[in-house]
Amino acid sequence: GQQLNQSPQSMFIQEGEDVSMNCTSSSIFNTWLWYKQEPGEGPVLLIALYKAGELTSNGRLTAQFGITRKDSFLNISASIPSDVGIYFCAGPDSNYQLIWGAGTKLIIKP
Amino acid sequence: DAGITQSPRYKITETGRQVTLMCHQTWSHSYMFWYRQDLGHGLRLIYYSAAADITDKGEVPDGYVVSRSKTENFPLTLESATRSQTSVYFCASSVLGDPVNQPQHFGDGTRLSIL
Numbered sequence: 001g002q003q004l005n006q007s008p009q010s011m012f013i014q015e016g017e018d019v020s021m022n023c024t025s026s027s028i029f030n031t032w033l034w035y036k037q038e039p040g041e042g043p044v045l046l047i048a049l050y051k052a053g054e055l056t057s058n059g060r061l062t063a064q065f066g067i068t069r070k071d072s073f074l075n076i077s078a079s080i081p082s083d084v085g086i087y088f089c090a091g092p093d094s095n096y097q098l099i100w101g102a103g104t105k106l107i108i109k110p
Numbered sequence: 111d112a113g114i115t116q117s118p119r120y121k122i123t124e125t126g127r128q129v130t131l132m133c134h135q136t137w138s139h140s141y142m143f144w145y146r147q148d149l150g151h152g153l154r155l156i157y158y159s160a161a162a163d164i165t166d167k168g169e170v171p172d173g174y175v176v177s178r179s180k181t182e183n184f185p186l187t188l189e190s191a192t193r194s195q196t197s198v199y200f201c202a203s204s205v206l207g208d209p210v211n212q213p214q215h216f217g218d219g220t221r222l223s224i225l
């Protein structure tokens with residue numbers, strides 16, 4: 001079946017650094033969704049991408065829909081402590097059910 | 111605005127026992143979902159429901175039973191718990207079943223440990 005591979009698995013960064021993570025698949029997706037999960041909570045939708053090449057921002061977050069439709073990227077600029085959490089990519093399968101990546105855990109060094 | 115609530119937040123039980131996880135939403139959303147979250151796997155869909163009395167299997171339904179007699183409630187039952195079902199379980203709801211145009215809203219999860 002379809003799978004989404006996220007990298008890196010985890011990131012240890014200093015406050016103020018920029019962050020980049022990506023999500024790849026062996027099959028084409030028509031939509032890419034990026035969610036954030038904070039400790040002890042459920043995932044929350046951050047950004048939705050609908051078209052190949054699309055670049056969408058939400059505050060300091062910017063996500064891109066890869067032109068091959070097999071990948072997507074999420075960047076966070078000037079990270080702050082509240083950015084800590086797990087970032088998931090997800091996309092709908094042929095039955096419109098979400099396929100999820102395993103997540104990228106973001107940890108900010110004190 | 112209570113949103114979507116799951117109970118209990120934490121549960122420890124033994125192999126072979128029956129356990130039910132509760133999910134309640136106050137938005138009158140048509141669709142409800144149950145996922146499990148395990149390290150290295152992200153979220154995997156167990157069951158979903160399009161409306162009261164309509165349920166369907168997801169990616170990993172074996173060992174689980176669901177029901178939806180009322181729109182606002184979607185309980186998940188493990189009829190005979192096994193250690194492999196130790197996980198964090200998330201309930202979600204959405205207006206439509208299309209995750210592209212209608213985001214899913216998640217509860218805070220139930221952490222289930224089976225000894």
